Amino acid sequence: MTLQCASCDQRSSWSSQPNIGPYAAGNILLSAGILFAGASSGKVLQVLNSIGVVTHVKRTFFNHQELILQPAIKKVWEEQQRTHLTMLQVEGQPLVLGGDGRADSPGHSAKFGTYTTMELVANVVLDLQVVQSNECLGSYHMEMEGLKRMVELLISWDLDVGVLVTDRHRQIAKWICENMPNTRHCYDIWHVAKSIGKKLKAIVKHKDCEDLKPWVQSIINHLYWAAVSTPPGEGELLVAKWKSVERHIQNIHKDHGDLFPICTHGQLQQQKKWLKQSSRSAVKLEEVVNNKSLLKDIAMLSGEHQTSKVEAFHSLIIQFAPKMYVFSYIGMLCRNLLAGLHWNENSSRPIATTQAGAERYAVRYPKYKAGGHVVKKIATEPTYRYVDDLIREVVAGCRQTPDERTPLSVTVDVPPFLCDELEKPDKEEAIAKHRSRFGKCEMPSR
Ligand SMILES: [Zn+2]
Known part of the structure; x- marks a missing residue:
């Protein structure tokens, strides 16, 4: 078997060998490929076997995983994590x-x-x-x-x-x-906006509150604007901006209060109908906007x-x-x-480009847009250099002596199984009870 190193284009010398340490190269590399792709060993082996490719069995995969592959993953992750933490420490x-x-x-x-x-x-x-x-x-x-x-x-x-x-x-x-x-x-912001959106959508279902419906998205947009336009740490100003929405949609754009006295938008070309003061929907909206718990959360957006x-x-x-x-x-x-x-x-990843060098975008129609569309950037294809690092660790692990190979269950604090806390019945007794109970049942005839 000959493998090509995806990132550096160098042929790995070990992959042309029949064995890596005591392991058959094809077997250990197949196990590594399955796990590192996040695949299921059962499915992949079944696919290969069904087209006549002879492979090792699932038990062998689990042995490889425990002794070689999992320690390799942990080592590569910890090295990367150490690099990130060190860099952040240096930046200070x-x-x-x-x-x-x-x-x-x-x-x-x-x-x-x-x-x-x-x-x-x-x-x-x-x-x-x-x-x-x-x-x-x-x-x-x-x-x-x-x-x-x-x-x-x-x-x-x-x-x-x-x-x-x-x-x-x-x-x-x-x-x-x-x-x-x-x-x-x-x-x-999204989590708070979602909760407000739910409340508003419930209100517009009430009798005499339909006039709020065209404003629901505008109120959510206002929340985003209030958060994004307010400097960090100025929670009170953020809340004042948020609260102004209630007056704005009643066509009142000034005298909102000391912190945010006047709307910052220019001349409006209003298409939507303003809400009437003291109308049922205005009263219900006021309850949502001024909810004490919500205002506390908005101050922290x-x-x-x-x-x-x-x-x-x-x-x-x-x-x-x-x-x-x-x-x-x-x-x-x-x-x-x-x-x-x-x-x-x-x-x-950077945005993908066409052969002519133009940036690539896709237009999607997600269900939540109810017929509307969104434009998304198309990113370049993902890369897998980390798999090269993992394979290098796998090869090093295979070449260790049996005493040096340590499964993670030895080095990681593994919590006890959930079922360890349960009272377990005698297996034979449980089976006999099960058979006597279900043996009496007749299968329904068709
Ligand atoms: Zn306004």
Whole structure:
């Protein structure tokens, strides 16, 4: 077998050998290819076998994964993470971070949670913490646990968090307020806008409130404008700008208050009907706009940085750890780290160009636009240099002595299985009970 190194175009000398250490080169490289692409070993081996290609069995894949591949992933990730943290340490600037948790399954009974910390200026995944639900008080607390571990890591590197942008998570906001006094905690606009949008859409369904319908999108746009146009740390001004929307759509554009007395728009060419003062919709809108809890959150909106990239990264994790498969703790950790390596290499890809050098765009018609369209940049194809680094580590791992090869279960604190906490019945007894119960049932005839 001869492989071409994708990034540097140098033929790897080891790949022409029949064996790498005690491992058959074709077998270990096939296992590596499957895992590093985020694929399923069962499916890939089945595809190859079904067209007559003889491969090793699934058990061998899992042996390769445990002894060689997973340690390689962890090593390459840690080296990259160390490089990023060292660079940030040298720069000496307070960090601008986005953080968010992701559950491995929908609902409130997820087994694993991943807390992602992204450095938003460089668009780099700085840290990934995988938390199993029995390491904390349950699925709901996994995000918090991940955040605490991330903060511990940054403290150990003597790094200061200047800004942390998150979604609206009350428990996390309280913890940051109490434990990170030098950090400005901000909320992502989209999450707040989504919640306001839901409330407004509920109002327009009420009788006599249809006149608010044409204004819903304008009110959301106003929230974005208020956040983006306000300097960081001026929460009160941001709130004053937000509140002015209520008067604006009643055709009142001045005397809003001391902080933001007058609308900043010029002459209006109004197409929409103004809301009438004291009308039912105006009263209901007033309740939404001046909701105390909402105003507190609006004061914390981030105008400059958002968590949309963190959410895009969480979508990428699905490619490496699909929610339909069950993974062990280490399996989940390593597939998350692979997603991190892929993101860090590909998140800032330039826009693709035609042969004539023109930038390429695509027009899409997403369902949420209800017939409308969006224009998106087409990025250049992703690259996989990180796979070359991983393969190099795999080769080095194969050439180690058996004593030197250490599975991650030895070096990583693996939490106990969730089922360890359960009272287990005697297997034979349980099977006998099952058979006696279901043996009596007759299958329905068709
Ligand atoms: Zn106005």
